[in-house]
Amino acid sequence: MKTPLRSVLAPALALAVSLPTFADTASADSGPYIGAKLGRLDIDIGADVEDPSMKGFILGYNFGSWAVELERNSGDGSITPPFGGSSIDFDIDTTAAYLAYRSAGDAYFKFKAGWLEEEIEVPDEDEDIKESDTGFSAGIGVGFRGEIFRLELEVTRVEEDAILLGVGLMAQF
Numbered sequence: 001m002k003t004p005l006r007s008v009l010a011p012a013l014a015l016a017v018s019l020p021t022f023a024d025t026a027s028a029d030s031g032p033y034i035g036a037k038l039g040r041l042d043i044d045i046g047a048d049v050e051d052p053s054m055k056g057f058i059l060g061y062n063f064g065s066w067a068v069e070l071e072r073n074s075g076d077g078s079i080t081p082p083f084g085g086s087s088i089d090f091d092i093d094t095t096a097a098y099l100a101y102r103s104a105g106d107a108y109f110k111f112k113a114g115w116l117e118e119e120i121e122v123p124d125e126d127e128d129i130k131e132s133d134t135g136f137s138a139g140i141g142v143g144f145r146g147e148i149f150r151l152e153l154e155v156t157r158v159e160e161d162a163i164l165l166g167v168g169l170m171a172q173f
Contacts, residue, residue: 039166052077
């Protein structure tokens with residue numbers, strides 16, 4: 001069976017014409033970015049916890065819809081033991097490396113997953129108590145993309161009993 005030449009050439013020509021536009025769209029979202037993040041760490045344990053307000057920064061690099069992100073957040077809170085007593089103050093820092101995916105469009109969905117380390121310090125008169133833990137972390141969110149800036153709202157699982165609700169503002173270079 002013979003295929004008419006124009007039925008092969010027309011799709012090939014359409015593909016060839018659209019490839020530069022497709023490449024420009026992908027490269028427009030490629031490159032480094034930096035951002036700031038604010039949020040609240042919701043800790044769900046068997047005690048009265050004053051959830052820490054977190055602040056931090058994000059460094060990343062977009063490869064089209066995919067990105068690699070480094071994120072650092074810090075905050076302080078307090079905990080009151082379940083049977084009363086005075087509250088105990090603590091500081092918490094999280095450092096994470098994520099692989100992130102953002103869908104196309106000005107309004108988009110975001111998914112990220114990676115490795116997180118958390119450090120908790122309880123200042124004491126005699127000696128500071130420090131604990132750290134590492135593990136898997138993942139988050140989902142929505143974002144709004146402008147020419148230079150992006151605004152993202154996220155929910156990130158820090159650990160089994162801790163969820164970070166955050167808002168970030170990023171600048172793309």
